[in-house]
Amino acid sequence: MFDFMDMDFADSSALPTSTGPYIPDASECMRCGMCVSSCPTFRLLAVDEETPRRRIRTINKLLIEDQAISADEQQHLLNCLQCRACETVCPSRMAYGQLFDQALLALKRTPTRLAKWGLWLITYKKWRRRLMPVLAIYLRSGLRKPLQRSGLLRKWALAEAEALLTPPALSSLAAYYPGKNTNRGQVALFTGCIAEHFDRETLQASIRVLNAMGYEVLVPPQQVCCGAIHQHNGLPAETMMAKNMAVFNALSVEAVLYTATGCGAMLADYQSDDNQQSAHFKQRLQDINDFVLKHWPQQLNLRPLKEKAAVHEPCSQRNVLKNTTTVYALLAKIPDLQITSLADNSICCGAGGSYMLSHPDNAAKLLSMKKQVIAAAEADILVSSNFGCTTFMHTDTQKLLHPMCLLDRQL
The missing domain is CATH 1.20.1050.140 (Glutathione S-transferase Yfyf (Class Pi); Chain A, domain 2)
Structure with a gap:
């Protein structure tokens, strides 16, 4: 509990700077526990191993002590959504996200064959574009529901990714x-x-x-x-x-x-x-x-909209970019629009980049919690500024839009 007492406070380079997070040694975590309640996986599993402070101990082993970690320690580390909510409450302003990325590099994990294929498509735009017509044909072919019922997608570890598919754009944007x-x-x-x-x-x-x-x-x-x-x-x-x-x-x-x-x-x-x-x-x-x-021009007016919009604050916007207030001010330009903040915005929706694919069970539980909050908001429109979140949180009852889409509709 008192690991922080080993810190050399005489070394000014180890102290937090006056602005922003810094990258200390992982051993400098004070174990104060302030990050625990902000962690989505702790809320899900309620064990100390699923908290940032315990993950910092694992990161310390990897980066500072140069020790091997156990399979359990690695599993708990990889369960992290990388939402970085812990950074916003850390009294030491520890740059957990950067430490976590360094730890992943130190693990030198080999991606699965399927993950390698997905990452390759993300890397090479030319081949990704060639795949899009194939996906479009598949979505129109009528094969989707029979294939989903067959169980083959789950056997091939493609069920979660396939469930997120929507018709892709086939043409390129103009320059x-x-x-x-x-x-x-x-x-x-x-x-x-x-x-x-x-x-x-x-x-x-x-x-x-x-x-x-x-x-x-x-x-x-x-x-x-x-x-x-x-x-x-x-x-x-x-x-x-x-x-x-x-x-x-x-x-x-x-x-x-x-x-x-x-x-x-x-x-x-x-x-x-x-x-x-x-x-x-x-x-x-x-x-x-x-x-x-x-840069909004004073002469550019928007049509009134008598609806209620609930704003979802993505973790990347809330915890990293820290610019959540902008969306509310922007939507306020739409006359008659009722704007509210989605309750429990501090907890990740479960998308977490590729987390929804690599940890589908945890992601599904977080999504279920988020959808309960969405339903309770009784909003006509759900607004979010992150594509991954909107893809994962899709509902059948609310329109889910980026702020730019809502502004465009009211031009």
């Missing part, structure tokens, strides 16, 4: 979209990888909103996946980081905008051997909600 009426400047849009095909509605709505505001939108076709899925599965993402920084830094734009907060959290953490390159990239990087709110 350039001109603004309307006035030319206020140029912005670039980061599309993501899976979202480029399965969240086309949000991307197109974002472009229309930006165009209506007078901005030209560039969509560089050379951009690639942000790298979050790779990094959070213990694989290097430096190649994707370097590619995206080179592509967007070459553009003369006012801002680089992302629509999915999960991607934004990764993009905001980009690092490079060339500090100037990464600094230039991050200097122009903005959440599209922030940019639109800041």
